[in-house]
Amino acid sequence: MTSTNVQGPVALKNVASFMAMAMKLIEREPHLPGFGVCHGPSGLGKSYASMFAQIKVKARRIEVGETWTRRTLLRQILKECGETVRKSWSASDLAELAKASLGGDASRPLIVDEADKLVDKNLIEVVRELQNESGVPVILIGEEKLPEKLLTVERMHNRVLHWFPAQPCDLEDTRALAKAFIAKEIKVEDDLLEAIRQRSGGRARRIVVNLDRAAELARNNGHKLLNLKIWGNHDFYTGEPPQRREIEQFPRRSALKVVV
Missing domain, CATH: 1.10.8 (Helicase, Ruva Protein; domain 3)
Known part of the structure; x- marks a missing residue:
């Protein structure tokens, strides 16, 4: 059996652009905003690019889940920071520890994948507060409508230093x-x-x-x-589901053929 040549992330243009955004945030002047946003339709390699950057700049990375609450978000961030927390700690306690942990090495960005859910669940203010008080660069990754969603949050739209729309492969x-x-x-x-x-x-x-x-x-x-x-005529994978089939729910009775 033949083998492939994959030994790590493939250096596509989106990977290079994501890295450029990460470095711009890390090297920014202290008075500049600390958020970057990578957005685009699914399948363009946004998460893949973020994993490459995570390795290169030792970023902390989380992926927001459907059932996450404020406490879940903070616990996951602290887990990425290597902190141990108690179940009895309040969201305020967790937030204070997260600010201190993130700020302890502000050159390590926090990458937040599926960031649309932060806005949908009214959790984006938690991340804004963490970034504001720790100074750590934060990169939000989401679908094409993420910029529009962020613009509805009054204290977010002017805190983004760099917008990066992921591009289709050439x-x-x-x-x-x-x-x-x-x-x-x-x-x-x-x-x-x-x-x-x-x-x-x-x-x-x-x-x-x-x-x-x-x-x-x-x-x-x-x-x-x-x-x-x-x-030749082999099918290409397009991601589209098969067309609906017309199948009778109750097949009609037909006369039985007797074979002599």
């Missing part, structure tokens, strides 16, 4: 993904890569699924070269 990004996820002995030509990119909507997650299908095609047929002609 052909160069798709080549990088193919290099990482398809065995090195298999060459994939640009016509197929561009078709995969387009049919995937430029979304890295879908591109990787289609590259996996291409790798399977190559393995099953012994191909060392893949192009659009060899791909």
Whole structure:
């Protein structure tokens, strides 16, 4: 069985842009706002880029859950800071410890994934207060409407230093993904890569699924070269569900055929 070349995060353009935003926040002057926002549709690789930055700058990173409360949010942040907390501590106690822990090394950003939920659950003010009093850079990651949601919070919209809209993958990004996820002995030509990119909507997650299908095609047929002609009429993964089927709930009775 062939192996891929993945040894870590793939350096796509969104990864580079996310790192640039992180460094801008870390190196900002003390009087400048401390928030960065990465936003865009799902599948563009926002979380992937944040994990790369997390490793590079030793950031603390949390992903907001559907059932989180104020206390859950603070406990998760403190867990990332390596703090041990008591169940009896109030939200105020947790917040004070979080400010001190985050501020202890303000060069380590706090990355908050699924940040839309912070606004939806009225928790964004907790994070704003933590950032304001600790001075730590905070990067919020969310869907395309996250900037609009933040603009509805009076004390948030002017605290964002950098807005980063994640971009769809281009052909160069798709080549990088193919290099990482398809065995090195298999060459994939640009016509197929561009078709995969387009049919995937430029979304890295879908591109990787289609590259996996291409790798399977190559393995099953012994191909060392893949192009659009060899791909033929194989389906592309687009993320769309199958069309609704017309199936009778109660099939009509039909006359039985007697075979003599």
